[in-house]
């Protein structure tokens with residue numbers, strides 16, 4: 499699909515959008531109908547992206563286990579990769595501005611308008627922002643064995659989830675496997691790797707702020723028969739609002755008066771969450787509890 503085509507609710511394709519400030523309507527459509535889009539001309543250089551993938555490779559298959567353990571992350575320290583987070587954060591701020599424009603967020607006393615989201619994602623703010631480098635190791639087939647154990651297209655490498663933050667930048671390279679669940683048809687759709695494009699998706703916070711207009715779409719990673727003998731890497735930058743930022747609906751003509759559809763992120767409705775930090779804690783507890791117990 500080209501970026502000039504508008505799409506209806508059950509169109510399966512993830513739009514590819516040339517990023518510029520004028521593209522805000524196209525991004526808005528993508529966020530409403532599918533929750534994902536590819537951005538081209540995003541301003542992050544190929545060298546930078548290739549460097550990130552080289553670091554990923556070096557970390558996962560170039561150094562010993564012992565050395566890997568020395569780079570465990572914590573709140574203040576970003577581990578092996580002191581990746582230039584700023585470049586990713588900057589791009590996220592541009593996307594958030596574009597979304598604020600598309601939603602015609604009203605200027606308030608501080609004149610926030612198009613900066614409504616970006617102001618809530620200040621670079622130094624304590625937030626859940628993080629980089630994650632994912633490594634999916636190859637499945638080695640011992641003669642005549644593993645093929646029976648793996649149910650291709652069903653066995654899962656990363657379980658179905660929505661992202662907890664505002665938006666996510668996902669860098670993919672060469673090897674696919676990601677699938678998203680179409681918010682309207684509920685069909686699982688494969689997400690191809692588009693060279694030189696960054697995949698962007700809406701996270702839960704955006705879904706809260708827009709009362710479900712923007713979709714925090716479920717996604718997962720499956721085994722892929724063709725590629726299972728290869729290492730798969732992906733790199734995600736999860737952009738979160740500051741922990742104290744509220745999740746009330748935004749002042750936009752598209753959102754005020756909107757009634758949230760019953761569908762969506764069910765478990766989130768079990769308990770009222772007020773801030774981005776509370777939502778993050780809730781999701782982390784629920785993600786890791788089953789493992790800890």
Ligand SMILES: O=C(O)CCC(=O)C(=O)O
Pocket residue numbers: 630632656661668670676717718719731732734
């Ligand atoms: O590896 C991928 O392609 C997706 C990873 C993902 O969805 C996540 O880490 O939240």
Ligand SMILES: [Fe+2]
Pocket residue numbers: 659660661717
């Ligand atoms: Fe994800």
